[in-house]
Amino acid sequence: MRKEQYNFPLEDLISEDDFEKVKKFAKDKETPFLVIDLAKVGKMYDELIENMPFVKVYYAIKANPLDEVILTLKNKGSNFDAATVYEIDHLLRLGVQPERISYGNTIKKEKDVAYAYQKGVRLFVTDSESDLRKIAKNAPGSRVFFRLLTESDGADWPLSRKFGAHPDVVFELIILAQELGLEPYGLSFHVGSQQRDIGQWDNALSKCKYLFEAVALHGIKLKMINLGGGFPAKYLSPANELSTYAHEILRFIKEDFGDDHPEIIIEPGRSLVADAGIIVTEVIMISKKSKLNQYKWVYLDIGKFGGLIETLEECIKYPIYSERKGYEEEAILAGPTCDSMDILYEDHKYVFPDAMEEGERLYVFTTGAYTQSYCSVAFNGIPPLKAYVM
Structure with missing residues (x-):
């Protein structure tokens, strides 16, 4: 029946x-x-900050680039992750200061690096020697962070393989960045979008810990870890609450770095909108x-x-x-x-x-x-x- x-x-x-x-x-x-319910966007940002007060938010605008969404988050105090010069121009048009923008794509044309630098952007991600040299030539003295290759097991929308490099490659890039006059600022990773396995952050943070210690032996002190995105939204399959993600991720950070941990950045997109x-x-x-x-x-x-x-x-x-x-x-x-x-x-x-x-x-x-x-x-x-x- x-x-x-x-x-x-x-x-x-x-x-x-x-x-x-x-x-x-x-x-x-x-x-x-x-x-789009703008009040809910603001509420999600507040909930994220309440649960993760130790992070600096860089909203990934590719998730939803509506002017109203960006302005809502701008007024809340968010920073922004841009993947192209078009997104950088979009943010600047809405009055976002360039110091609140990260050029968060590892795949960049040389002219686009120069354009972003000319507009005042000083924070760039990289995962290859080719891209690093473009940044050194066209954005001298900028802060760079290095994306690690990670697995996306447990993610509904995996993001592995295309982005990031193995720790041994990243180690060499960090050394080269300093030689090229850039500031080796930190590390980043992304465990996959709508990641249900919180342990993936633990795996990635252990790689960060290794690299922090390895480059310190060469006189380089990294200052930041970018945890990427991956936090949950409410689809059919259930995920843990944001508070659980926050509690466990902070525990992983403290286990590896103690209470005096590096600056922590996150790049939420899906979970905010x-x-x-x-x-x-x-x-x-x-x-x-x-x-x-x-x-x-x-x-x-x-x-x-x-x-x-x-x-x-x-x-x-x-x-x-x-x-x-x-x-x-x-x-x-x-x-x-x-x-x-x-x-x-x-x-x-x-x-x-x-x-x-x-x-x-x-x-x-x-x-x-x-x-x-x-x-x-x-x-x-x-x-x-x-x-x-x-």
């Missing part, structure tokens, strides 16, 4: 009053679109591929190319809510485009009321990060995902 079943309790993500506000705000707007976003989408079509097919296909007016690219390989599983009531029915979810890759969830089956109809709206929660900034410009002529703040 079938039972009523839903993917999650709505109250775990939003209060009834706040959900009614979102629906009222969204009522006259054409789907799909993203709604994901929970503040809701995508409102419409069911375009419901169909079956054959009479005996077990599952319906539900096609939405948003897909991989419209902002949900993190459903690639079903890595990120968003809470998706229908207001309909009824018996459970598993379905395959797909987007609206003519690309056969545009299937959101096929292996993981979402459960919807069997009475759901075409033309209804669904609400995709925890979509404030990496949705609008990832969407295509005009695939199939579909315009980029609209975003509103409330």
Whole structure:
């Protein structure tokens, strides 16, 4: 016998009053679109500082570069991690001082290093000799930190392999940086986005400890560790609370460095803005591929190319809510485009009321990060995902 079943309790993500506000705000707007609650962005920043008062925050603006989001965090006191000169210009346009900006991409054109330096940026990351020499030539005397290669086991969205270098390479880069007239400032790593295994920070910090001691023997005192991002948002699969992450990470730091630990930087993106976003989408079509097919296909007016690219390989599983009531029915979810890759969830089956109809709206929660900034410009002529703040 079938039972009523839903993917999650709505109250775990939003209060009834706040959900009614979102629906009222969204009522006259054409789907799909993203709604960002700026108050929640500010609340998440406050919660992060409350739990991790020992860190300096550099918000990774690639997660959500809306002006209103950046200004909210700027006014809270956040610093910013920029990956390109375009993001640097964006921050400067909004009045962010260059000393609050880190050029946090290890892959940089020589002219872009020069441009950032000319604009006043003095903090750069690196993981290769080629990039380090570009910085020395075009940003003389700048502070540099060195990205370590780490594994992303336990992360929903892994970030290993492309960025970072082995400790023996980083050791040589630190020595070379000083010879080139730069300031070897610290180390960085990223354990993967939406990292559920808190122990990955412990593994990375042990590498930092080794390098701090190794370069100290050569007269170089590193001053900073950048823990990257990876802190949780509320997707379908549960993660530990932020307070647990904070407590354990501080314990790891103290075990390796004692109470007199280096300056600690973090680069949160997802954890600051994901929970503040809701995508409102419409069911375009419901169909079956054959009479005996077990599952319906539900096609939405948003897909991989419209902002949900993190459903690639079903890595990120968003809470998706229908207001309909009824018996459970598993379905395959797909987007609206003519690309056969545009299937959101096929292996993981979402459960919807069997009475759901075409033309209804669904609400995709925890979509404030990496949705609008990832969407295509005009695939199939579909315009980029609209975003509103409330």
